[in-house]
Structure formats: C-alpha cells, structure tokens
C-alpha cells in the first residue's frame with residue numbers, strides 16, 4: 001500500500017479531532033465550494049466520519065455569479081456522491097437584491113443556504129474549510145483597519161451560526177497542505193477567480209502582503225499571526241464575560257477598596273429604576289466599560305451590524321467626557337441621554 005502523504009494524514013487528524021468533540025446525533029455537513037481547502041476537508045471527512053460511525057454530507061452553494069457556476073456545483077455534488085458522502089446538495093441562491101456589496105451579499109446568501117440545509121438534515125455541525133492562511137489574512141486585515149481585539153481574535157474554531165454549530169477544523173492546516181492533499185488524492189480543485197481579483201483587499205493581502213512577510217520574517221509568520229489570534233481571543237472572551245456580569249448585576253454604592261473589577265468582584269451597572277449607573281460605569285476599566293455599552297446598545301435594539309465604534313465612543317463620552325451634551329443617537333432611531341447620574345434610553349425602551 002502506498003504511504004499516505006503527510007498533508008492528507010494531517011487533515012484527517014484535524015477532522016477526526018473536530019468530529020470526536022461533537023454530540024453523537026445527526027450528520028455533519030461539509031460546506032464545499034470545490035476550492036482546494038474545502039475539497040480537502042470534504043475528502044478527509046468522507047474518510048474519517050464513517051470510521052467514527054457518523055454520517056457526513058456535503059452542501060455546495062451556487063451563487064450564480066459566474067459563467068458555468070451551476071456546472072461547477074453539479075461536478076462537486078457528483079464527486080461527493082462518489083466519495084460516499086450523504087446527503088449531498090447543490091443549492092442555487094439569488095445574490096442580487098440583497099443589501100451590501102456583492103461579496104457581503106454572496107456570503108449572506110451562502111450562509112443562509114448552509115444554515116437552512118443544516119436544519120433540514122438536523123446536522124450536528126457545519127464544517128467550513130478556513131485554513132491557517134485565511135486566519136493570518138484575517139488578522140492582518142483586522143490590524144490594518146484598526147479593528148480592535150474582536151477583529152484581531154480572528155475566526156474562532158467553533159461558533160454558533162443561528163443555532164447551528166459551525167466548525168473550522170483546518171485552522172491549524174496551511175493552504176499549501178490542502179493543495180498538496182488534493183494533489184495526492186488526485187482531486188482537481190476549482191480555482192475561484194475572486195481569490196486572485198486584486199479589487200478585493202483579501203486577495204491583495206494573499207498575493208502581495210503575505211509573501212513579503214514570509215520572505216522578510218521567515219516561515220513562522222503564519223503560525224505567529226494565528227497564535228496572536230488565539231491569545232487575543234482568550235483575553236477578549238474573559239473581558240466579554242466580565243462585561244456580561246457587570247451588565248447583569250445591579251449597581252451599588254462603591255466603597256473604598258473595591259477594585260473596579262478584580263479579586264472576583266464585578267461592579268454591577270444596572271441603576272435602580274432603569275438605565276445604567278454613570279458612577280458604576282465610570283468605575284469600570286475602559287475595556288470592560290466599552291463592552292458593557294456595546295452589549296447594552298444591542299439590548300436596546302441597535303443592530304450589531306450597524307453599531308460602530310463611533311456609537312460606543314459617543315455613549316462612553318456621556319460617562320467619561322460629560323459636559324452637558326445632548327442625547328446620543330444609535331442605529332435604529334434609538335437615543336440615549338444622561339439624566340441624574342444614569343444613562344437612559346429616551347422614548348421608553350427597555351432599560
């Protein structure tokens with residue numbers, strides 16, 4: 001028997017690790033574009049899942065944006081059936097008419113179709129093929145746009161997508177390895193023209209920025225960027241937890257010796273009679289306060305997509321830079337004002 005190529009083995013190990021952590025019920029569904037990353041993922045899942053006594057299927061979404069896209073989706077689906085995956089679906093979606101740029105609209109349509117398929121098949125999880133290279137690109141793009149820790153934390157290995165667990169088993173695998181694995185298995189991946197289109201920032205990072213960094217700083221750069229994402233993600237999760245605890249608890253009079261947060265003590269911020277206590281907010285470290293304000297704005301009804309750091313900064317100014325300014329406007333027509341030591345939504349929203 002021919003020796004197994006190392007990238008094929010590494011990808012199977014990564015998939016095995018992801019699948020063994022899942023609850024027993026329901027198939028896993030691989031989201032596959034036909035590109036090298038998700039094709040290598042699908043091939044590894046087709047191999048590993050039955051050996052773990054689990055069903056594995058595949059969904060490929062046809063955005064209908066390029067000539068021949070339906071044929072490409074059909075070809076991926078035919079390969080998947082031959083590879084023993086079941087269920088297999090090629091789902092056409094309509095991208096035109098959705099809000100946002102074409103890329104965002106395509107992503108939204110794709111994720112909706114994937115979630116619908118996962119629900120239809122009562123899937124235990126959806127698997128996507130993001131690699132360590134994708135993670136490094138994500139971190140660089142976040143750095144360049146000043147995204148803050150949430151962006152620098154990159155893509156999580158696991159997240160909830162409208163109630164469906166979304167897994168990224170290949171975050172420790174390089175794109176080079178997914179290509180090598182496809183070659184070793186005799187698979188011909190589809191080359192998405194968008195990946196080389198310089199009008200996309202990610203494509204420019206991929207083609208121009210990462211190669212320079214790798215040449216100048218050595219091959220450890222990809223690893224280091226991905227590690228940065230993991231470290232930042234852990235810190236961010238801890239700060240989010242502190243903010244959630246502060247937002248859940250009633251404000252009380254601060255007494256000398258109270259750390260703002262620390263020693264297991266979290267100062268609550270809910271004011272008696274509604275709204276948030278300005279004094280309690282002021283006692284929090286900035287990193288926790290901004291998270292509290294962000295979470296509260298969402299609770300009031302501001303859509304996360306529309307809520308920007310400028311809105312949160314304006315809310316924060318009501319606490320830390322108060323000079324009698326008027327109400328702050330939030331997305332969705334919401335307004336928040338400072339009144340008698342409290343931040344209050346105007347117009348009788350939830351407090």
Ligand SMILES: Nc1ncnc2c1ncn2[C@@H]1O[C@H](COP(=O)(O)OP(=O)(O)OP(=O)(O)O)[C@@H](O)[C@H]1O
Pocket residue numbers: 030031032033034035036037038039059060061062063110127128129130134192195
């Ligand atoms: N048309 C599609 N149908 C199903 N899943 C998709 C589709 N496009 C992308 N995905 C999923 O989302 C992941 C990320 O896609 P994206 O296009 O951002 O990355 P990529 O690096 O080009 O991945 P790939 O090489 O697998 O196309 C893919 O690995 C795949 O799991």
